[in-house]
Amino acid sequence: MSDASHEAARASVERIFHDERGRVLAALVGVFGDFQIAEDALHDALVTALERWPVDGVPRNPGAWLTTTARHRAVDKLRRDRRVAGGDEELVRLPAPEVVADEMDAMIYPDERLKLIFTCCHPALAQEAQVALTLRTLGGLSTEEIARAFLTPVPTMAQRLVRAQRKIRDAGIPFEVPERLGVGERVASVLAVVYLIFNAGYEAGESDDLMRLHLCEEAIDLGRTLVSLLDDLAESATVRLFMPEAMGLLALMRLHHARRRARVSPEGALVLLEAQDRRLWDREVIAEAVLLLDRALAARQPGPYQLQAAIAALHAQAPEAADTDWRQIAALYAALAEMTPSPVIELNRAVAVAMADGPLAGLMQLDRAGLDIALAEYHLYHAARADLLRRLGMRGDALLEYRRALDLCRNAAERAFLQSRIATLER
Amino acid sequence: MKYLLMIYTNEANDAGATPEEQMAVMTEYRAYTQQLHDHNAYKGGEALMPTSMATTVRIRDGKRAITDGPFAETKEQLGGFFIIEAPDLNGAIEAASMCPGAKYGSVELRPVMEM
Numbered sequence: 001m002s003d004a005s006h007e008a009a010r011a012s013v014e015r016i017f018h019d020e021r022g023r024v025l026a027a028l029v030g031v032f033g034d035f036q037i038a039e040d041a042l043h044d045a046l047v048t049a050l051e052r053w054p055v056d057g058v059p060r061n062p063g064a065w066l067t068t069t070a071r072h073r074a075v076d077k078l079r080r081d082r083r084v085a086g087g088d089e090e091l092v093r094l095p096a097p098e099v100v101a102d103e104m105d106a107m108i109y110p111d112e113r114l115k116l117i118f119t120c121c122h123p124a125l126a127q128e129a130q131v132a133l134t135l136r137t138l139g140g141l142s143t144e145e146i147a148r149a150f151l152t153p154v155p156t157m158a159q160r161l162v163r164a165q166r167k168i169r170d171a172g173i174p175f176e177v178p179e180r181l182g183v184g185e186r187v188a189s190v191l192a193v194v195y196l197i198f199n200a201g202y203e204a205g206e207s208d209d210l211m212r213l214h215l216c217e218e219a220i221d222l223g224r225t226l227v228s229l230l231d232d233l234a235e236s237a238t239v240r241l242f243m244p245e246a247m248g249l250l251a252l253m254r255l256h257h258a259r260r261r262a263r264v265s266p267e268g269a270l271v272l273l274e275a276q277d278r279r280l281w282d283r284e285v286i287a288e289a290v291l292l293l294d295r296a297l298a299a300r301q302p303g304p305y306q307l308q309a310a311i312a313a314l315h316a317q318a319p320e321a322a323d324t325d326w327r328q329i330a331a332l333y334a335a336l337a338e339m340t341p342s343p344v345i346e347l348n349r350a351v352a353v354a355m356a357d358g359p360l361a362g363l364m365q366l367d368r369a370g371l372d373i374a375l376a377e378y379h380l381y382h383a384a385r386a387d388l389l390r391r392l393g394m395r396g397d398a399l400l401e402y403r404r405a406l407d408l409c410r411n412a413a414e415r416a417f418l419q420s421r422i423a424t425l426e427r
Numbered sequence: 428m429k430y431l432l433m434i435y436t437n438e439a440n441d442a443g444a445t446p447e448e449q450m451a452v453m454t455e456y457r458a459y460t461q462q463l464h465d466h467n468a469y470k471g472g473e474a475l476m477p478t479s480m481a482t483t484v485r486i487r488d489g490k491r492a493i494t495d496g497p498f499a500e501t502k503e504q505l506g507g508f509f510i511i512e513a514p515d516l517n518g519a520i521e522a523a524s525m526c527p528g529a530k531y532g533s534v535e536l537r538p539v540m541e542m
Contacts, residue, residue: 123493124482124516163479167495171480171538174515182491182520 009054017046020063022138022225026112027067029119030175032074035137035165041074042066048073067109113138114229115175117222121190122173129164130193131200136161138225139197139218149200149211179238187242191249191305194222198253202260216257223250247296248306251289255312258285270413274321286316307336326355343374343381351384359391379408383418390425399425429470431508438477473510473539482516484523485533491524498535506532510539 021042028038045066059065120133132150135141141149147157167173178186201215226246233239262276271277293309311332318324333349346369354362366385375381386401399422406418444452456474463469478497485492507528513519516536523534 122516124495124520126495129495167480170476171482171536172513172515172519174517176517178517182524185491185493 006054010050012058013046013049013053016058016062017049017066018140020066021140022113022116023063023109023111024066024070025137026116027109028070028074029116029137030112031071033175034169035133036162036169037074037078038070039137040077041070044073044077045070064109111229111232112175113225114177114233117190117226117229118177118186119168119173119175121186121193122168123185123189124171124173125164125167127189127193127196129160130189131196132157132160133164134193134222135197135218138222141214141218145211145214149215177233177236177238179236183238183241187238187245190226191245194219194226195249195253195305197222198256202256213260216253216260220250220253220257223253226250241301244296244299244301245303245305247292248303248309251293251296252305252309252312254285254289254292255309255316258282258289258316264413268413269416270411272417273315276321278320281316286313289313290317302335302339304336304340307332307339311336324355326352330356343369343371344378346371347375347378347381347384354388354391359388363388363392377408379405379414379418381405382408383414386421390421395425431505432472433505438479442477471510474542475537476540478537480538482520482536483533484520484529484536486524486529491529493520497537498533500533503532 024045025038025042028041029035032038032041048069049062049066053059116137117134120137121130125133128150132146135146135149136143143158143161144154146152146161147154150157152160197215198219201212201217201219223246227243227250230239230243230246234243259273259276259281261282262278262280263271265271289309290313293306293313296306297310311329314325314329314332330349330352333345333352337345337349347366350362350366350369353365363385366388371381382401382405386398386405389398389401402418402422402425406415406422409415409418460469460472481495481497483494483496483498509526511519511522513522516538519536523529523536526534528534
């Protein structure tokens with residue numbers, strides 16, 4: 001085979017592998033109950049596929065082929081280890097994949113990715129470990145990529161992953177979709193992990209642009225996988241509890257992502273929502289996300305992700321910034337603050353009130369919420385207060401708040417924005 | 428009277444021990460256990476997996492919080508213990524949640540080592 005066609009074959013195997021990976025790994029964890037064995041077996045199956053597929057052709061059911069091959073390799077290895085450990089049972093190598101190829105095409109492995117997601121996001125694991133493990137097992141990111149995304153040294157990240165996998169095995173974290181008591185907190189922890197991955201990509205951080213885009217798309221993929229897996233299990237009580245919020249989260253992420261090209265200027269500066277060029281928003285994605293949100297809301301089980309998505313949808317649907325329905329947004333923030341009380345939500349609520357009823361109403365709402373202590377170290381609190389004071393013509397107070405915000409802000413794009421505001425006021 | 432003996436060791440040192448060193452310590456513990464048996468003093472005992480395997484459960488305002496890692500608050504001290512049988516960590520968390528100690532303090536769960 002020529003180098004070029006060999007490369008093409010390799011790329012095609014790797015693409016199929018990427019698509020099938022999560023499902024195959026879930027099946028293997030289900031069989032062996034051990035992430036390390038499952039990952040090693042999956043790697044062995046990839047090596048075999050890279051040898052065989054370019055010669056024999058891609059099997060009709062590549063997922064089943066990979067799962068069976070990986071299972072056989074892992075069983076071989078376990079037997080070998082047992083033999084080395086002193087047992088003298090007969091070593092029988094399991095049939096090579098082509099021998100059972102026909103049988104494999106007809107074989108259907110159940111999709112166990114939902115169990116895998118719940119296991120990776122178990123609250124007995126630290127949240128940073130939940131995030132890393134989910135990206136590794138379901139997203140197929142390498143340890144190096146995850147380390148880069150979270151600005152963590154590779155050995156630290158590798159250790160975190162190994163430790164989490166070991167705890168799952170040794171502390172007896174079960175591989176199952178929870179149906180018992182406490183299912184609500186389990187669901188919340190899965191959604192939180194997916195949203196954390198998205199935010200790591202969305203928030204202007206220090207990791208590079210490509211990596212951030214990758215994280216956003218990975219989170220959206222995970223959200224989509226969740227919704228489709230839940231669709232298959234529509235009778236389960238867990239799923240009924242889970243579904244509207246899972247759809248709300250997916251809609252929320254897609255709405256944010258649809259605006260990504262307008263969010264950063266060609267010079268790399270952060271562009272505020274009201275100043276964004278709305279022609280750069282992806283209208284098709286927005287329409288799909290709004291449709292999904294409507295389906296979620298129809299279940300009448302409102303939750304924080306649906307409310308946040310509803311707020312994002314109101315922004316996304318306004319033809320111009322001036323057309324934004326701020327009164328409705330302020331009401332949604334009030335509902336959100338009721339459901340999940342948080343100083344940051346109160347801050348956003350006050351900003352919406354200011355847009356609906358003017359800067360004075362906004363400032364009163366902001367100061368009434370008593371956020372000065374909780375958000376004392378949060379640059380956006382000071383930036384918002386500065387903006388309201390500026391609009392009220394209180395130049396001196398506004399400057400003080402802008403400077404406080406600048407002191408606390410670590411992001412280059414946001415710092416540039418604050419500096420320009422300070423320069424204008426000082427003129 | 429019954430007494431609980433709590434054994435504190437340096438996990439980092441333990442993990443760095445060679446198989447021979449581990450075996451030597453194990454032999455010492457076996458001899459000690461036998462001694463306790465000989466004096467009719469043995470009521471039970473287990474080796475625990477390291478604190479990296481620990482999960483802590485507490486109930487506040489009726490809400491359950493589960494965290495990774497051992498109980499690290501220095502204001503509260505070990506006040507009792509149970510050894511329970513559960514099918515998996517979820518089962519053990521259910522049992523820990525029902526323990527009054529989860530409301531009044533915290534309950535650290537540690538898997539017992541299979542020997």
